[in-house]
Amino acid sequence: MSETVKIMAVAEEPEETLSMNPKKFILWLFVVSIVMLFAAMTSAYLVRRAEGNWLEFEIPSIFWYSTVVLLISSVSMHWAYKAAKKDDFGVLRTAISITFAFGLAFLVMQFLGWQDLVAQNVFFVGNPAGSFMYVFTGLHAFHLISGLIIILFALRAAFKLKIHAKNLNQIEICATYWHFLDVLWVYLFGFLLYFN
Amino acid sequence: MASVETNAAAAAHVEEHDHHEELSFIRKYIFSEDHKVIAKQYMFSGVFWAIIGASLSILFRLQLGFPNLNLEWLRPILGNWIDDSGKLDKEFYLALVTMHGTIMVFFVLTAGLSGTFSNFLIPLQVGARDMASGFLNMLSYWFFFLSSVIMFGSLFIETGPASGGWVIYPPLSALPQAMSGSGLGMSLWLISMALFIVSQLLGGINYITTVINLRTRGMSFSKMPLTIWAFLLTAVLGLISFPVLLSAALLLIFDRSMGTSFYLSEIYIGGEALPNVGGSPILFQHLFWFLGHPEVYIVLLPALGITSEIIATNSRKPIFGYRAMIASMIGIAFLAFIVWAHHMFVTGMNPFLGSIFMFLTLIIAVPSAVKAFNYITTLWRGNIVFTPAMLFSIGLVSFFISGGLTGIILGNSALDIQLHDTYFVVAHFHLVMGAASAFGFLAGVYHWFPKFFGRMMNKTLGYIHFWFTFVGIYLVFFPMHYIGIAGFPRRYYSFTSYEAFRTFGDLNMFVSIAAIFTFAAQFLFLWNFFYSIFRGRKAPQNPWRSNTLEWTTPVNPGHGNWPGEIPAVYRWPYDYSKPGANDDFIPQNVPYSQTPESNLPHENALIALEKEIEAQNYNDQFKQPH
Ligand code: HEM
């Protein structure tokens, strides 16, 4: 009897209730809601595509280059994070600025991609195949702008020396969100290529 | 000199730290970040919307019950919505139905219910100072407020509010020229709902984060009150499904204002062909119901959680099947995402696919039944204390059962093809969702009123309110089953021109009279509510002799909820009438070492772990600079 009691007691070891920094947790939940937004969009795309009457067109090749640009920005974001961990403030500022610049470049390239689409006579108004293309890229760009704003805040904090090895929350949140936006684009681009 | 300076600096620091004690009126009561104030803001908004929503339903019930009634006397309020012959304008009837549904489902039973009780009870019951982010919480309320203002404003525009039903199916909702309500009213509906979704996401993210990260020492998931479980799962449902509605609404907005064809194809309107080709209106239904079905549980689960708490407390018995309750809520939440097409059996869906959705739908009856049985077995042989809150909770169980049974009927695609879009469906969801959740809200208000306002509500008025409402609701919705089986379609302005429907004219009149009676009974509640806020009897600290943590706070909890340390938790919340115990309840913060007389053998073994619980790390928001 006492043996079983002991075992039960061990099994009911009080768990730690503290698990994660609430702010970071909040960010992950935001990510979930954005994922659902795009999951709905891509499912709608598939359902609609299955019904036929689907316009086929070339995906602008500039999207390949913009993908690379966005990936590079993710690398420099990681570089910034590493620098913050080492209290290397000069590198931190440079790396955040590079990330921001590449993010902007990505947006410009997406816009050029839209112009390519227009040149192919694929418009926002018309066959849903084209409309979806604009909606995906546009919605992603909208979220990317929010990411850029968060980067600007991080940059300001970096100049005020508020980001350092003992205070990594802000840069971590910023980096997680940016990497997420990166992965999201890779997913969308791959999706559009595969299901074109 | 130097020491004087440091003193001044220290004083300045203290002052800075104390600043939140003396907030300005605006920061304290209007743009407040305190979860208790935000909860009250949601509560008053919810009550306001409930009055509006119910009044709209009385208007269309007048039309349905008394088709020849002269409504000229309403002209001062409704203006030109009363036509020249003194009757309700036909398109306005559709607007009324639409706005009634929208307001009740979203503004009252989603924002009003979750907003009030998740905000109020989550920090108090898990032992937290406040929500994870007070700022986001405040933002959530003000997004909701803005959304409310827009929706309310849309009631007063000349072309009328949205009129295509609360489900806003295209093409009716996508073409501004389709009917007058599809114009500006529909645009405002979409803007309002987009803001509403943002508000729900901000709120829900906060609820989830608070429950997971801000529990006090010892509050493991297996010691959490079922209310908290329900609020947590509700928030998860919202987090996953509301973004989908946002997507659907976004595409609809593009179709409406930019001319895309996501939902539109080959349409003639007024004899003229529209340029849109290639869209699919069914696509909208898929997206909508992917939210829409979870939404019905977003509305119901908090009410069920509130009921669990109230029934256990007032039966003076542990809740029957605590783990089964959690498991069935998780089961319901999971299944809620894979049954949406049962709203679409008549869209020309492949019958095989239909039978799959039918199968999945009928499985939901299993966890639902588990919950119903657990409530009944909790009541069974309890020392029941019939407080008004308890009566409303028992009423909820009754509605949940009688409305759930018709769900099983509707879930069969062969039967649904006959019953779809009739009053049978209206009866089903008003009982299982509308009445049940409204009872959850009322039960919660009666039960936690002492914690909200430090005063008690009047019991006798509560009893009268309960019986009038309970009987009234059955009188309204029970006959609707027959009207539905007889084939009456929903959202019809009048049935007088059909010979076959003549015989039911008096039944419709009866329903309308019952509705007016039930509506009138709610003023008893309103009076009791507002009167008690100012004049109610002063509440004791733990009026219902309940176990959960909120009753360990002062009668009027201040900023941060507990004046000293947050209590640690040692036991589950349902130790009622424990054999051997001195009292018939043992609050969660009483350690086993203090109750040797009632401990079970394995609980005695837990005494050794109490030190460990007390030493646990947890997020106390007051320990961090804020
Ligand atoms: C045993 C469980 C249930 C089953 C099998 C079930 C089944 C169904 C089905 C098949 C329909 C579609 C009827 C039609 O439009 O032709 C329906 C409608 C509806 N149900 Fe249920 N239901 C269940 C429980 C619930 C619960 C618990 C709620 C809410 C809390 C709910 C709320 C609704 C609503 C709001 C509608 C109507 C939506 C509309 O068309 O406006 N149901 N139900």
Ligand SMILES: [Cu+2]
């Ligand atoms: Cu459903």
